[in-house]
Structure formats: structure tokens, C-alpha cells
Amino acid sequence: MAILNIRIIGDPVLRTVADPVTEFGPELEKLVADMTETMEDVEGAGLAAPQVGISQRVFTYRIRGVEGHIINPVLENSEDFQPDEVEGCLSIPGLGFPVRRHRSTRVTGVDMHGNPVVLEGEGMLARVFQHETDHLDGILFTDRLEGEDRKAALRAIRNANYDSITEQTTSKRAKTVGSSFGAGSAFGTGQ
Ligand code: ZN
Numbered sequence: 001m002a003i004l005n006i007r008i009i010g011d012p013v014l015r016t017v018a019d020p021v022t023e024f025g026p027e028l029e030k031l032v033a034d035m036t037e038t039m040e041d042v043e044g045a046g047l048a049a050p051q052v053g054i055s056q057r058v059f060t061y062r063i064r065g066v067e068g069h070i071i072n073p074v075l076e077n078s079e080d081f082q083p084d085e086v087e088g089c090l091s092i093p094g095l096g097f098p099v100r101r102h103r104s105t106r107v108t109g110v111d112m113h114g115n116p117v118v119l120e121g122e123g124m125l126a127r128v129f130q131h132e133t134d135h136l137d138g139i140l141f142t143d144r145l146e147g148e149d150r151k152a153a154l155r156a157i158r159n160a161n162y163d164s165i166t167e168q169t170t171s172k173r174a175k176t177v178g179s180s181f182g183a184g185s186a187f188g189t190g191q
Contacts, residue, residue: 003036004052009092018055018136020141022072024114032069032112035060044090046128046191048135051091059132063125073109087141092135097149099141103190105129131191154164
């Protein structure tokens with residue numbers, strides 16, 4: 001397994017709609033293993049394949065001891081919403097804003113062997129499923145912000161020197177993210 005480099009906002013792969021996975025085999029299994037290891041290394045709540053430069057519909061998640069992955073996820077969201085919680089993103093280090101998300105989410109897809117998977121979550125788990133699936137559609141959490149929060153987020157992104165952050169190693173960046181999203185915040189760390 002290997003720790004992968006996490007792509008930072010500005011990288012076109014984060015703005016590309018990812019392709020469905022059609023080939024199952026050792027390469028996909030290695031990707032899932034590497035993504036899981038990378039997510040654990042940075043203590044992220046989730047990681048989508050485009051965040052490691054792979055434009056395929058795969059994400060991993062890790063919330064309160066519940067860990068896994070899903071391939072080609074399709075979401076069914078509840079119509080109602082959960083209370084806004086601050087989200088971060090491993091691809092936008094240091095930024096955190098409250099985001100509106102559906103209360104519960106049902107995700108259908110397959111695992112790395114092609115076997116059917118159904119995931120159901122509420123609250124934080126539903127939030128992660130929605131955040132990671134957005135990544136597969138080229139959407140970042142800042143796109144979901146409105147009003148003053150949106151302005152503040154765009155300003156922060158403009159002012160941040162993300163080019164230099166990209167030069168850093170993943171573990172160094174993890175410390176940056178970790179300090180930005182302390183234990184008191186909803187997420188603990190980014191996704
Ligand atoms: Zn993210």
C-alpha cells in the first residue's frame with residue numbers, strides 16, 4: 001500500500017465528472033487500499049478518487065469507527081435536511097464552513113469485487129456520503145455555500161497560497177488540516 005498525494009483546489013481533476021468504474025481487478029483493489037491508507041494517514045472522514053488524481057467513481061469513508069468504500073455510488077437523499085455542520089475538505093486545506101446537507105442518505109453501488117453494496121446513514125455519515133459523491137461530480141463543498149459564507153470562502157481561496165501547499169508532503173498537510181479543524185469541530189478533520 002502507499003500514501004497518495006492529495007490534489008488541491010485548482011487542480012482540474014477536482015472539477016471533472018469522474019467516470020464509472022468498469023474494470024474490476026488488482027488495480028482497483030490497490031486503489032481502494034491506497035485511498036484507505038491515505039485517508040487514515042491524514043485522519044480524514046472520507047476520500048474520493050479524484051482527490052488522489054484518479055477520475056473514477058470511488059470513495060472511501062471513515063466515521064466513528066465505521067469504515068469502508070463504495071464504487072459507482074448512487075445516492076437517494078431524504079427530502080429534509082440536518083442541522084448545518086462545519087465541513088472541511090482535504091483538497092481545500094484550512095477552510096471550514098457550515099454546509100447544508102440532507103438528513104439521511106441511502107447509497108447503492110458495488111464493492112471492489114463488484115458485489116452489490118447498500119449503505120445507509122444519517123447525520124455525519126450521510127454528510128460524508130453527500131460530500132464524497134459531490135467530489136465524483138466535480139463539486140466542492142464551497143459550491144454549496146451561499147451568501148456571506150460563500151463570499152468569505154471564495155475570498156479565502158483566492159488569498160490562500162495553495163500552490164505552495166501542494167509542494168508539501170501529505171503528512172505535513174495533515175497537521176495543517178488537523179490544527180484547523182480541532183476536536184471541537186463537527187468533523188474533526190476534512191474529507
Ligand atoms: Zn472533500
